[in-house]
Amino acid sequence: MAHLELDRVSKQFGAQTVVDDFSLAVGKGEFVSFLGPSGCGKTTTLQMIAGFLDPSRGVIRLEGKDLTAVQPAKRGLGIVFQSYALFPHMTAAENVAFGLEMRRVPRAECRERVGATLAMVGLAGYEDRYPRRMSGGQQQRVALARALVIRPSVLLLDEPLSNLDAKLREGMQIELRQIQRSIGTTTVLVTHDQNEAMSLSDRIVVMSQGRIEQIGTPQETYERPASAFVSQFLGKTNDFAATIDKTCAPARLVAGSWSAVAPVGLAGPVTVSIRPERISFGDAGLAAKIVTRIFQGNHWLFQCESECGPAIVIRQNDGKPQPVEGEAVRLAWRPEDMSLRGVGAAA
Secondary structure, eight states: OOEEEEEEEEEETTEEEEEEEEEEEEEETOEEEEEEOOSSSSSHHHHHTTTSSOOOOOEETTTEEEOTTSSSGGGGGGETTTTTOOOSSSSSSHHHHHHHHTTTTTHHHHHHHHHHHHTTTOOTTTTTOOGGGHHHHHHHHHHHHHHHHOOOOOEESSSSTTOOOOHHHHHHHHHHHHHHHHHHHHHHHHEHHHHHHHHHHHHEEEEEEEEEEEEEEEEHHHSOOOHHHHHHHHHOOOOOOOOEOOOOOOEEETTTTEEOOOTTTOOOOOOEEEEEGOOEEEEEEEEEEEEEEOOOOOOOEEEEEETTTTEEEEEOOOOOOOOOTEEEEEEEOOOGEEEEEEBBBOH
């Protein structure tokens, strides 16, 4: 039995459907991210799990129990908001203790759990500090400690790192994942940041216009996107139109001057999707010219114009000479590194 289950959940506001037929089973201790652009329905879905919104259709279950009639405060969920929502007139310890006091936890136990949880998020010694005297990262940790101290069945995170600068956000991603793994709390994260979702998640739910586009591990969704939307949204990608040449034996998949043996049963025009870092410069392959060359520290980014249209290539900075702007090149990749869309039935 799934720890948290959403069964054909939908949400409508008037005539507008914001979440449409959303089904997901989350295992105990799993870290799942809802990923998608603004307005795709991910925050609305999280709010329905939390109880702030009622589903128009469908059922949400926690450990097999229907949550429909359960008030938010009685669902036993921990929630961290984008704004942190700390009480400015309370110290870090008082903020963390708030949920325990509402549950009438004995004072001695409350003090012990607050101290242990603040230490777990790296804030031992900050018990008496007020939010206004804390950095954004420290405030985020207080908010996380407040959610964890009640020992929630599920931890809900609504874009909790979006207000942090890039370097601090990356560090907090690592710490958040380590904390989640150490305590084993089932966690659902809402984010529009692809790197964040891939860094933290066991599985990613990619959403678009209220519907699920794909559910899979970070590697699955990145390397085997189920749709054009997933391919384009989850990192950079190149799409090349390809055809099947059946005059050869065996038949070949052809994109411009690049070709490879076609998968068995492949027919009709298809789209070859290949990530920029999987493309190399070689003696044979798709004819192209370097339009722009950009140095980005640990790698080079090339914008190319190929015989099949624009292309992006990323090559590791290994100290070797790289093509220059205006140079004619050939783009090559291994068949196993590409994915195909629009595949027709075998003729």
